[in-house]
Amino acid sequence: MSTALEVGTENCAGPETGEITPALEKQATELIARYPVSARSAVMPLLHLWQETFGYIGPRGVEWIAKKLSLQEIQVLELVTFYPWFRQRPYGKFHFRVCRTLPCALGGAGKTFAALQKLMGLKPGAHEGAMVSADGRFSLEYSECLASCGTAPVVLCNDNFHEKVDEKKATELVGGCS
Amino acid sequence: MNPWNHDVAKDELDLVDVQVDGVWLRMPRGLNVVEVAHRSKKFIPHYCYHPKLSVVGNCRMCLFEMGTPKTNADRSPVLGPDGKPEIAWMPRPQIGCATGVTQGMGIRTDSPLVKDCRNGVMEFLLINHPLDCPICDQAGECKLQEYSVEYGTGASRFVEDKVKKPKNVDLGERIVLDDERCILCSRCVRFSSEVMKDDVLGFVNRGSHSTLTAYPGKRFDNAYSLNTVDLCPVGALTSKDFRFQMRVWFLKETKSICTSCGTGCSTTIGSREGKVHRLTPRENEAVNSAWMCDYGRLNIHYLDSKDRLHRPLLKAVGEQFPGTWADAIHRAAEGLGKFKPEEIAVVASGRLTNEELFVLKRLLGELGVTRVDIVKHTGQADNFLRSGDGNPNGRGAELLGLSSDGRKFRSWGAEIVLGKIRALLVLGGEDVVAAGIPASALQKLDLLLFSGILGNETSRLAHVVLPSAATAEKTGSMVNVHGRLQRMTRAIAAPGEAREDWLILRDLREACTGGNSLHSVEDVWKAIAAEVPQFAGLSWAKIGDLGVQLETRNSLSEGTLVKA
Numbered sequence: 001m002s003t004a005l006e007v008g009t010e011n012c013a014g015p016e017t018g019e020i021t022p023a024l025e026k027q028a029t030e031l032i033a034r035y036p037v038s039a040r041s042a043v044m045p046l047l048h049l050w051q052e053t054f055g056y057i058g059p060r061g062v063e064w065i066a067k068k069l070s071l072q073e074i075q076v077l078e079l080v081t082f083y084p085w086f087r088q089r090p091y092g093k094f095h096f097r098v099c100r101t102l103p104c105a106l107g108g109a110g111k112t113f114a115a116l117q118k119l120m121g122l123k124p125g126a127h128e129g130a131m132v133s134a135d136g137r138f139s140l141e142y143s144e145c146l147a148s149c150g151t152a153p154v155v156l157c158n159d160n161f162h163e164k165v166d167e168k169k170a171t172e173l174v175g176g177c178s
Numbered sequence: 179m180n181p182w183n184h185d186v187a188k189d190e191l192d193l194v195d196v197q198v199d200g201v202w203l204r205m206p207r208g209l210n211v212v213e214v215a216h217r218s219k220k221f222i223p224h225y226c227y228h229p230k231l232s233v234v235g236n237c238r239m240c241l242f243e244m245g246t247p248k249t250n251a252d253r254s255p256v257l258g259p260d261g262k263p264e265i266a267w268m269p270r271p272q273i274g275c276a277t278g279v280t281q282g283m284g285i286r287t288d289s290p291l292v293k294d295c296r297n298g299v300m301e302f303l304l305i306n307h308p309l310d311c312p313i314c315d316q317a318g319e320c321k322l323q324e325y326s327v328e329y330g331t332g333a334s335r336f337v338e339d340k341v342k343k344p345k346n347v348d349l350g351e352r353i354v355l356d357d358e359r360c361i362l363c364s365r366c367v368r369f370s371s372e373v374m375k376d377d378v379l380g381f382v383n384r385g386s387h388s389t390l391t392a393y394p395g396k397r398f399d400n401a402y403s404l405n406t407v408d409l410c411p412v413g414a415l416t417s418k419d420f421r422f423q424m425r426v427w428f429l430k431e432t433k434s435i436c437t438s439c440g441t442g443c444s445t446t447i448g449s450r451e452g453k454v455h456r457l458t459p460r461e462n463e464a465v466n467s468a469w470m471c472d473y474g475r476l477n478i479h480y481l482d483s484k485d486r487l488h489r490p491l492l493k494a495v496g497e498q499f500p501g502t503w504a505d506a507i508h509r510a511a512e513g514l515g516k517f518k519p520e521e522i523a524v525v526a527s528g529r530l531t532n533e534e535l536f537v538l539k540r541l542l543g544e545l546g547v548t549r550v551d552i553v554k555h556t557g558q559a560d561n562f563l564r565s566g567d568g569n570p571n572g573r574g575a576e577l578l579g580l581s582s583d584g585r586k587f588r589s590w591g592a593e594i595v596l597g598k599i600r601a602l603l604v605l606g607g608e609d610v611v612a613a614g615i616p617a618s619a620l621q622k623l624d625l626l627l628f629s630g631i632l633g634n635e636t637s638r639l640a641h642v643v644l645p646s647a648a649t650a651e652k653t654g655s656m657v658n659v660h661g662r663l664q665r666m667t668r669a670i671a672a673p674g675e676a677r678e679d680w681l682i683l684r685d686l687r688e689a690c691t692g693g694n695s696l697h698s699v700e701d702v703w704k705a706i707a708a709e710v711p712q713f714a715g716l717s718w719a720k721i722g723d724l725g726v727q728l729e730t731r732n733s734l735s736e737g738t739l740v741k742a
Contacts, residue, residue, distance in 0.1 A: 059394070072377035074393040081382035 016058040056087045092139035094177045097156040101145040107152030115167040119174040185229035194281040211274035226363035227275035240274035241295040245284030300330035308358045316413030318426040350398035360414035366406035376400045404472045424455045432669035437649045438474035440567030442658035447669040485632040487645035488674025511689035513625035519546035527606025528569025531654025533702040537683040544691040553608045554584030571656035588614035601625035611635035645676035652678040664725035
């Protein structure tokens with residue numbers, strides 16, 4: 001297993017019911033040791049670790065982390081719900097984030113999003129949060145600035161970054177997913 | 179009891195010069211600006227700030243304009259034409275709750291900038307507010323409502339859709355939450371975490387979707403949870419017991435104390451038209467700070483119990499019939515006159531006030547009765563406010579010399595059977611059958627006199643039943659387990675013909691011995707102060723709303739109270 005927080009490790013669709021391996025425990029211990037003054041500060045790295053391992057952070061993850069850091073569950077849940085990167089349910093194997101901050105919005109992010117919805121077989125129209133396709137292969141959501149305004153619209157597929165994604169490129173992207 | 183006490187300065191004698199709205203004053207160094215304004219008879223509105231909780235500064239309502247002294251090149255202060263230091267005002271406002279005063283600080287609580295800030299904050303707070311004041315329990319004591327009138331604008335400019343949030347959330351056994359009314363001040367979260375050490379509440383989601391919630395599957399049920407209803411500046415947290423029962427502006431507020439245990443928390447009774455609708459804690463640092471337990475707070479429903487005694491009852495041919503007070507007192511006095519003092523025994527109650535116990539003591543002294551006991555009640559003490567002593571005035575009885583071990587009376591059953599005790603007076607509503615004197619023994623008595631609030635096994639066997647008044651229905655004083663003498667004031671009339679115990683005892687005493695020089699509770703108090711050394715020098719007025727610490731009442735810390 002790769003170390004935590006490394007780019008390219010995101011696994012969107014894991015089952016939270018998976019085994020908590022000794023390797024995972026060891027990683028957690030190492031992460032906590034990085035914050036000698038306040039173990040509470042390790043809550044963010046642990047949330048990332050859990051999500052990368054199991055795909056999402058359900059009650060099991062919240063409770064495991066709370067116990068590790070002697071926190072109350074609600075204090076962990078507050079963070080999980082605060083940050084849009086953290087998710088409380090499994091997403092698709094390929095999770096797409098379409099930037100909708102102003103430059104991308106002007107550059108046609110709406111069209112890209114609609115095209116992706118159609119390609120993934122998702123219900124068209126407005127939505128709140130992420131949408132997951134029926135077969136669990138794809139999921140899609142809007143995100144805020146992905147920091148490449150000059151090449152709008154931009155899309156993040158799992159940890160891979162794609163620039164100038166128009167409808168044609170969107171079709172290629174979805175087609176390339178396997 | 180409080181991890182924080184922001185209203186108390188670290189050193190009340192270490193003073194600095196501060197200018198508040200143009201007036202120079204001396205204030206303790208480091209005291210926060212909200213408290214400084216309060217001491218200057220000014221007011222800085224606030225939602226999240228509470229003197230007994232940590233400062234988070236998230237509501238932004240306490241913004242004020244701050245200045246520091248202008249200095250010359252040599253660091254000496256620049257003096258204005260009036261000889262006072264000139265102040266350089268900062269272009270941006272600061273939050274009062276998190277700003278401690280320093281030497282020469284300027285504070286403006288009502289400048290155009292400050293007014294503009296408050297107006298802006300109010301507008302933001304009301305963006306997603308449902309504006310359901312007509313059906314909201316908080317209306318009338320809602321800070322959002324009050325500050326909206328004082329600092330807001332009459333109409334909303336918001337034309338967009340409001341965020342929908344959960345309503346009618348069953349947060350715990352005694353609390354209902356309306357998330358749309360919540361302004362996210364976090365007072366309840368901090369109370370649970372800092373005072374109760376019971377973190378179940380928190381905010382989930384973000385921005386305008388932020389929502390107060392308990393962790394899924396956990397209940398907000400701690401023994402002090404209802405304090406968050408008082409702390410909540412808006413109508414988000416409501417008491418299941420009080421919600422939809424009464425408009426708060428109809429409530430008459432009476433200062434009293436809680437009599438559910440030996441702590442005697444200071445309370446405010448909210449009543450209307452002879453009915454107590456709620457009990458809320460009244461701030462008293464010497465007893466309960468700003469809190470009280472849920473049990474004590476909700477222990478008001480016995481007042482309307484169907485077991486309440488409304489009329490004097492007299493037993494004739496084996497059955498109790500309603501009678502007049504005159505008949506009842508006459509029958510009791512006549513009965514008592516027939517026995518030798520050693521044939522009379524008294525079970526009094528630690529729920530009686532000092533005044534009542536004192537009149538009783540006089541009566542017993544005059545009759546020569548020495549067999550007196552007070553039933554012990556033990557409760558479950560926690561490490562916070564609840565006392566293990568279930569008698570609210572056990573200490574008072576002790577000081578008046580009426581207390582014994584609280585078990586002595588249990589042997590009286592045998593003495594009654596042997597005919598050594600022929601009359602038993604049960605005063606203050608104790609159920610001596612439940613406490614250990616068998617009903618079969620009581621039936622052998624020549625006279626069983628009972629006074630109390632609620633009917634019970636003992637009252638049903640009594641020859642004379644005298645209905646008396648509950649805490650909210652009487653005036654008197656009690657001494658709590660820590661030796662603090664406190665007053666309670668009558669909020670409502672006792673139901674039916676029920677009377678305050680001290681009046682019952684006064685009349686009984688008059689009928690038995692003819693002695694009566696006591697016409698009011700204040701008179702009784704005067705007599706107590708003259709007779710009981712621990713109460714010497716105290717008058718009814720001197721007890722005050724916050725009470726007096728008996729053991730240390732001459733010490734410096736209590737000086738202001740005693741001098742008042």
